[in-house]
Amino acid sequence: MAGQIQRRIHGISISKPIIYGNYAEPVSEKNPLPPNAPKDHTHIWTLFVKDPTGQDLSTYIKRVVFKLHETYPNPNRTVDHPPFELRESGWGEFEVAIKIYFNSICGEKSVTLYHNLKLHPYPPEVVSLNAGAPVTTKEGRVESILYEEIVFNEPTEKMFRLLTAKPGSLLPYRSEKTPFTKEHEREEEDRIDQAKELVRHQLEKRTAEFRELEVERQRLMQM
Amino acid sequence: MTSDILDVLNISEKTRVEGNELKRKRSEQKENAANSAKRQRAGQMNRELFNLIGPNLPPVSVKRNTIKFKEKLKLNKEVKWEWQAFTPRSGVKNGPKFHHWVKTTVNKSQNTSTEADKSTSGQDNLTLNKSTTEKKEESAESDNLKNKYRFEKYNTKLAIPDFTKAYYDENLKGLDEGWDYSETRYLFDIAKLYDLRWAVIADNYEYIPVKKTADSETNVPSDAVNENKASSNVTEEDSKIKTKEESDTKEDDEAEKEAETNAETNAETNAEKKAETKVERKENTDDDTNTHADEKQNDRTKVSDGGKTENEKKQVKVDTDSSLSAQKGEEDQLLKAESKGKTDIKDSDDGTKAQEKIFEKGKDSSREMKQHDNTISDKMQNNANSDGDKLQGRTIEDLKDRLYKVSAVILEKSGDEIKDAALIRSLKSFNKNKEYERRSYLEHLIERTPTEIAEEESLVVEARKFELAAKKMLIERAQLLQLLDFPQASSSVQKYMTSQGLTDLYNVLMNADKSKKRKTETPVPPELGPSALPHTQLMQVKQQEAQQRVNRKTSRRKKKSTSPESHSGSSLPYDNEGMEIHNLLRSRLTQEQMDVYGISLHEEKIQPGVILRSQKLPSFKPMVQNKVFEMLNEVGIAARPTMPTARVCHKFEELMKSMASLIDLKKQTDNLRTEISLIKSQRNAD
Numbered sequence: 038m039a040g041q042i043q044r045r046i047h048g049i050s051i052s053k054p055i056i057y058g059n060y061a062e063p064v065s066e067k068n069p070l071p072p073n074a075p076k077d078h079t080h081i082w083t084l085f086v087k088d089p090t091g092q093d094l095s096t097y098i099k100r101v102v103f104k105l106h107e108t109y110p111n112p113n114r115t116v117d118h119p120p121f122e123l124r125e126s127g128w129g130e131f132e133v134a135i136k137i138y139f140n141s142i143c144g145e146k147s148v149t150l151y152h153n154l155k156l157h158p159y160p161p162e163v164v165s166l167n168a169g170a171p172v173t174t175k176e177g178r179v180e181s182i183l184y185e186e187i188v189f190n191e192p193t194e195k196m197f198r199l200l201t202a203k204p205g206s207l208l209p210y211r212s213e214k215t216p217f218t219k220e221h222e223r224e225e226e227d228r229i230d231q232a233k234e235l236v237r238h239q240l241e242k243r244t245a246e247f248r249e250l251e252v253e254r255q256r257l258m259q260m
Numbered sequence: 261m262t263s264d265i266l267d268v269l270n271i272s273e274k275t276r277v278e279g280n281e282l283k284r285k286r287s288e289q290k291e292n293a294a295n296s297a298k299r300q301r302a303g304q305m306n307r308e309l310f311n312l313i314g315p316n317l318p319p320v321s322v323k324r325n326t327i328k329f330k331e332k333l334k335l336n337k338e339v340k341w342e343w344q345a346f347t348p349r350s351g352v353k354n355g356p357k358f359h360h361w362v363k364t365t366v367n368k369s370q371n372t373s374t375e376a377d378k379s380t381s382g383q384d385n386l387t388l389n390k391s392t393t394e395k396k397e398e399s400a401e402s403d404n405l406k407n408k409y410r411f412e413k414y415n416t417k418l419a420i421p422d423f424t425k426a427y428y429d430e431n432l433k434g435l436d437e438g439w440d441y442s443e444t445r446y447l448f449d450i451a452k453l454y455d456l457r458w459a460v461i462a463d464n465y466e467y468i469p470v471k472k473t474a475d476s477e478t479n480v481p482s483d484a485v486n487e488n489k490a491s492s493n494v495t496e497e498d499s500k501i502k503t504k505e506e507s508d509t510k511e512d513d514e515a516e517k518e519a520e521t522n523a524e525t526n527a528e529t530n531a532e533k534k535a536e537t538k539v540e541r542k543e544n545t546d547d548d549t550n551t552h553a554d555e556k557q558n559d560r561t562k563v564s565d566g567g568k569t570e571n572e573k574k575q576v577k578v579d580t581d582s583s584l585s586a587q588k589g590e591e592d593q594l595l596k597a598e599s600k601g602k603t604d605i606k607d608s609d610d611g612t613k614a615q616e617k618i619f620e621k622g623k624d625s626s627r628e629m630k631q632h633d634n635t636i637s638d639k640m641q642n643n644a645n646s647d648g649d650k651l652q653g654r655t656i657e658d659l660k661d662r663l664y665k666v667s668a669v670i671l672e673k674s675g676d677e678i679k680d681a682a683l684i685r686s687l688k689s690f691n692k693n694k695e696y697e698r699r700s701y702l703e704h705l706i707e708r709t710p711t712e713i714a715e716e717e718s719l720v721v722e723a724r725k726f727e728l729a730a731k732k733m734l735i736e737r738a739q740l741l742q743l744l745d746f747p748q749a750s751s752s753v754q755k756y757m758t759s760q761g762l763t764d765l766y767n768v769l770m771n772a773d774k775s776k777k778r779k780t781e782t783p784v785p786p787e788l789g790p791s792a793l794p795h796t797q798l799m800q801v802k803q804q805e806a807q808q809r810v811n812r813k814t815s816r817r818k819k820k821s822t823s824p825e826s827h828s829g830s831s832l833p834y835d836n837e838g839m840e841i842h843n844l845l846r847s848r849l850t851q852e853q854m855d856v857y858g859i860s861l862h863e864e865k866i867q868p869g870v871i872l873r874s875q876k877l878p879s880f881k882p883m884v885q886n887k888v889f890e891m892l893n894e895v896g897i898a899a900r901p902t903m904p905t906a907r908v909c910h911k912f913e914e915l916m917k918s919m920a921s922l923i924d925l926k927k928q929t930d931n932l933r934t935e936i937s938l939i940k941s942q943r944n945a946d
Contacts, residue, residue, distance in 0.1 A: 221902070
């Protein structure tokens with residue numbers, strides 16, 4: 038990486054979708070605590086970084102570092118091989134910094150994602166407004182998954198080759214496995230469009246009102 | 261010094277024995293030396309001694325105070341002071357004589373200068389006026405000049421326009437119904453007397469309204485309430501005016517020395533005429549008294565008194581008339597000095613003629629009066645009443661108004677209209693009602709209490725604060741308006757809706773594209789915001805692709821799959837390779853395929869590197885950001901899109917931006933509304 042001047046391809050950018058988040062399950066008989074874990078831990082959770090289509094991320098991602106809460110022994114957990122997952126136990130929620138390193142031959146800097154570890158299900162009204170909110174799937178199992186796209190602006194040539202080795206950026210239209218589908222995207226777009234329309238109406242109304250007031254002010258000033 | 265050295269040498273042997281004594285001696289010697297030095301230079305220190313002081317200088321400079329005597333007065337010469345006589349108004353004959361002490365030196369110089377003046381002016385006069393009598397007067401005048409009063413030049417008079425009765429009847433009668441000739445005359449006289457000092461004029465304005473018959477100007481004193489007092493006042497006033505008038509004429513003459521002699525002759529002729537007129541007048545007044553005898557039986561004696569005063573008044577008028585003519589004469593002289601003598605004679609002739617006319621008129625009128633006895637008596641009663649009312653009602657503004665209006669008319673008709681245009685305009689601009697208003701305001705201002713004043717001051721401070729705030733707000737509003745007036749993108753699209761327009765655009769963009777490709781290495785400043793151009797270019801690229809796709813459909817799949825390997829193995833230079841990839845992508849891939857690979861093309865320069873899509877959403881000022889989030893919450897959209905894909909993020913960004921502008925607009929609208937209500941409340945308060 039050092040010393041080697043990376044040529045970049047101008048005018049294009051490549052985006053790769055990823056999902057990251059955590060699963061959490063309360064400790065039970067079926068799901069016992071690991072033997073060396075502290076006894077007060079109530080949940081077993083798994084942090085992960087994945088491709089939404091289930092492809093191998095290791096083509097361009099070299100390493101993922103999960104930075105846990107400082108109370109954990111060795112809070113910086115490095116995962117060098119896929120799957121980029123970390124299984125741990127705990128009793129509290131905290132923010133995890135997920136640092137993603139790319140293949141060193143690509144010459145790209147690392148990026149950092151932030152994820153709030155979720156162990157408990159939240160009431161639905163809160164859920165609807167918070168992105169990546171925990172979703173209870175099975176009994177007691179809590180999932181909090183966020184969608185993200187890593188955008189390589191003007192990628193280096195080598196990175197470009199790696200990224201285009203397999204077609205993988207396209208999301209499925211409909212899928213049982215993942216909530217992040219084209220359909221979902223379309224829905225979100227529609228929601229935003231609706232909101233935009235709403236705001237545009239208000240903006241127009243306000244603009245008209247504003248102009249009226251301005252005219253009135255001018256008139257008053259001239260009086 | 262040699263002796264010292266010898267001493268030292270001699271003593272050097274002793275020093276081994278008597279070191280102490282030597283030391284003492286040395287110190288003594290030093291002391292002596294120091295003393296001598298002190299004696300020599302009392303104020304200064306020895307250099308050696310000074311060096312001993314070290315770095316610290318003495319705080320006070322040692323300097324003996326020498327006694328300073330007062331400077332001696334420069335007595336050059338004794339100045340002579342003379343007891344001299346002078347007349348404050350050199351033009352006045354038989355005026356009061358005063359004496360004062362004058363420095364002879366100063367006086368001499370002054371005298372010489374005045375004499376020089378006089379000699380030149382005298383010569384002029386001599387050449388101009390060839391009559392011997394005038395020469396005599398000239399010499400008399402020169403005597404007078406010798407002890408001309410130094411400060412006399414400051415005794416100036418205002419040039420108030422004047423008028424005659426005839427002139428008044430002709431031009432000024434219809435100006436104001438509330439004023440008649442005699443009162444106007446009185447006003448002008450008193451204005452001249454007090455040099456337009458309006459406060460004084462208004463204070464001393466005690467016009468006794470006179471009964472005036474329809475045609476005549478033979479004025480008879482009315483039976484005013486305080487007749488005794490009034491008559492005495494009038495006489496006083498008249499005498500004042502009379503002297504004033506006389507002096508006036510003479511002073512005017514003094515101001516322009518060339519005219520002196522003429523004025524003198526005028527004065528003389530006037531004096532002669534007065535004597536004549538007096539006789540005639542008395543007859544006249546006798547007539548008058550007879551005619552009015554029936555009506556004013558109880559006031560008869562007083563009427564005769566009034567008649568006298570009236571007579572005097574008449575004289576004053578005559579004086580003023582003649583002075584007017586004299587003034588005219590002077591003006592003429594200034595213009596054409598040669599014809600001066602003639603005009604003087606003419607003036608005096610005119611004066612006498614006019615007076616004669618007046619007397620005739622008076623007689624006629626007295627005759628007529630007898631005929632219209634009854635009607636006149638009625639009229640007079642009316643007049644008396646109305647006059648009495650008027651007298652009470654004349655304010656300073658009334659007086660000003662009248663004088664200015666009359667003056668304006670006179671000046672307008674005088675022929676110097678262009679010269680006096682500014683003056684006339686200013687005279688005409690006088691608005692009586694405005695002045696009343698102004699005065700009432702001022703009175704109100706004076707009558708303010710301290711609390712009111714304090715309140716007002718605090719209000720002024722408040723107002724200034726408001727002004728500052730308003731200024732700031734206006735700037736903000738202007739910025740917002742500018743923001744709202746950005747060009748609408750939809751209008752420009754319409755142009756390209758037809759196929760013709762589209763091909764035009766296509767050609768233009770192709771050319772632009774080519775030139776851009778050539779210059780890929782040169783840094784282009786990034787365009788702000790999502791502009792329409794790149795988007796259309798993308799569309800165009802798509803079109804291009806669609807065309808090419810048909811041709812190369814077969815080879816595409818193969819190349820696509822092998823492209824990474826082939827590139828890695830190729831020996832082409834990197835630069836070409838990069839371009840090749842770019843071109844390849846442009847030519848081979850459809851939008852869907854690009855989607856599959858997550859590739860997007862953009863023309864604008866972007867920061868190379870890896871980013872996370874959701875972290876590139878726009879941010880605003882903290883306050884606005886919070887409000888935007890609030891608003892997002894209201895419409896049920898999370899602060900972070902759940903699926904931050906390119907399209908979602910683009911839309912989300914737009915949404916946030918429009919929300920931010922909406923928030924700004926809301927704020928400005930509120931400001932505007934409060935401002936309008938403020939203005940309204942102010943208007944209401946007014």
